[in-house]
Amino acid sequence: MSDSQNVVEAVVIPIAAARPEEYDAATRAALEHIDRQAVRAVADGRPERTRKGYAQDWASWGKFCAASGVPALAVAPGTLVMFVEWLWTQPGWKKGSFTAPSTIDRRISGTVVSARAEHGLKLEDGVARLARNRLKQLVKEMEEDGETRGRGQAPPLLVEHLIRISAACPDNLMGIRDRALVLMHFAVAGREHELAFNRVRDYAETAAGIQADLRVSKVRPRIVPVPYGSRPSICPVRAWQAWKEAADLTDSDSYAWRRLHNRWHTVMESGLQPESIGDIVTRAGERAGIDIRFTGHSPRRGLATSSRMKGHDQIVIAKQGGWAPHSKVLAGYLEVVDQWEDNALLGVL
Structure with a gap:
C-alpha cells in the first residue's frame, strides 16, 4: 500500500452558524454593548482638540434643536438641512459677520460623528449629503451677491x-x-496640534538632519525627515539644536515647545497649546514688519507653495505634510503656483 493510501484525510464537520436575524435578545444586547465600547475607545483616542471641537459642534446642534423644536437625537437628512439653514443666519467670529461656510461644514461633521460615537445612533451612510448640497447652494447665492464670510484662506x-x-x-x-x-x-x-504634542524625543538627530516624529495627529501621524538647510540663518535643524541647548531640554519625555514665564521669561515645564503656537507665528510676522497677518496654518501652506515653486511633485509634498496623495486642499494650494507655469497663454501672446 502506498504512503498516499495510508494518509487519513481530516474530516471537517461544519458548525451551523446562526444568522444575525436569529440571535436571541441576550446576544443582540451583548453585541450592541461591544459596539458601543468599541466606538467609545476610538472616540477617547482622539486628540483633545478634536474632542473639544466635536463637543462644540454638538452644543451648536443642541442650540438649534432648542430653537426649532427638533428632538436632539433626530439627526436625519431633513433636520441637517434645517441645521445648515439655521447656522447660515447665526453671527460669525466678528461683529456684523455671519457663520462661515467652512464652520458650517465642520458643524455638520461634528454633529454626525457625535451622534454616532456619543449617542449610539445608527445613521445611514451619506446622512449629511443633502445638507452639504444645501450648503453649496447657499455659498453659490452668497458669491453671486458679492458677499464674503469667514477669514478666508x-x-x-x-x-x-x-x-x-x-x-x-x-x-x-x-x-x-x-x-x-x-x-x-x-x-x-x-x-x-501636531507640534504642540511633540516631546524632545520626537526630534531624533541624525547625520543628515532630524527625523521629526509627528505621532499625534488627527489626520495621519508621520515621520518627517528634515535635512540641514543650506542657509544657517533659516536652518530648522540648527535652530532646534540652539533652542534645545538654550532651554536645557535634557529630559527626552518633556515637551519640545515650552511656555516661558510671563515675568521672568524662564522655561516652564508645561508645553504650548495649539492656539499659542498660532499666536507665535502671528507675532513673529508682526515683529518682522511683514504686512501680512500669518496664522498657525501659514507655515503649512507656505511649505507646499515654496516646494512647488522649486518643482517638487504633489506626491512628495503630500508625504511631507501628511496630506492625502491627491488631496483637493493641497491641489488648490499648488494651483496658485501652477497657474503661471502651466498657462494656456504661454508662447501664444
Missing part, C-alpha cells in the same frame, strides 16, 4: 518671510524658541 509663509522673521527674532530665550518653532513648523508642514 491662511496666507502662505514663504522662504522670503522666514528670512525676515529669523533676523527679527531677539537674541534671548523667546527669540531662540520662536525662530526654531516657526522654522520647524514650516519644515514639517505641521498642524498646530
Whole structure:
C-alpha cells in the first residue's frame, strides 16, 4: 500500500452558524454593548482638540434643536438641512459677520460623528449629503451677491518671510524658541496640534538632519525627515539644536515647545497649546514688519507653495505634510503656483 493510501484525510464537520436575524435578545444586547465600547475607545483616542471641537459642534446642534423644536437625537437628512439653514443666519467670529461656510461644514461633521460615537445612533451612510448640497447652494447665492464670510484662506509663509522673521527674532530665550518653532513648523508642514504634542524625543538627530516624529495627529501621524538647510540663518535643524541647548531640554519625555514665564521669561515645564503656537507665528510676522497677518496654518501652506515653486511633485509634498496623495486642499494650494507655469497663454501672446 502506498504512503498516499495510508494518509487519513481530516474530516471537517461544519458548525451551523446562526444568522444575525436569529440571535436571541441576550446576544443582540451583548453585541450592541461591544459596539458601543468599541466606538467609545476610538472616540477617547482622539486628540483633545478634536474632542473639544466635536463637543462644540454638538452644543451648536443642541442650540438649534432648542430653537426649532427638533428632538436632539433626530439627526436625519431633513433636520441637517434645517441645521445648515439655521447656522447660515447665526453671527460669525466678528461683529456684523455671519457663520462661515467652512464652520458650517465642520458643524455638520461634528454633529454626525457625535451622534454616532456619543449617542449610539445608527445613521445611514451619506446622512449629511443633502445638507452639504444645501450648503453649496447657499455659498453659490452668497458669491453671486458679492458677499464674503469667514477669514478666508491662511496666507502662505514663504522662504522670503522666514528670512525676515529669523533676523527679527531677539537674541534671548523667546527669540531662540520662536525662530526654531516657526522654522520647524514650516519644515514639517505641521498642524498646530501636531507640534504642540511633540516631546524632545520626537526630534531624533541624525547625520543628515532630524527625523521629526509627528505621532499625534488627527489626520495621519508621520515621520518627517528634515535635512540641514543650506542657509544657517533659516536652518530648522540648527535652530532646534540652539533652542534645545538654550532651554536645557535634557529630559527626552518633556515637551519640545515650552511656555516661558510671563515675568521672568524662564522655561516652564508645561508645553504650548495649539492656539499659542498660532499666536507665535502671528507675532513673529508682526515683529518682522511683514504686512501680512500669518496664522498657525501659514507655515503649512507656505511649505507646499515654496516646494512647488522649486518643482517638487504633489506626491512628495503630500508625504511631507501628511496630506492625502491627491488631496483637493493641497491641489488648490499648488494651483496658485501652477497657474503661471502651466498657462494656456504661454508662447501664444
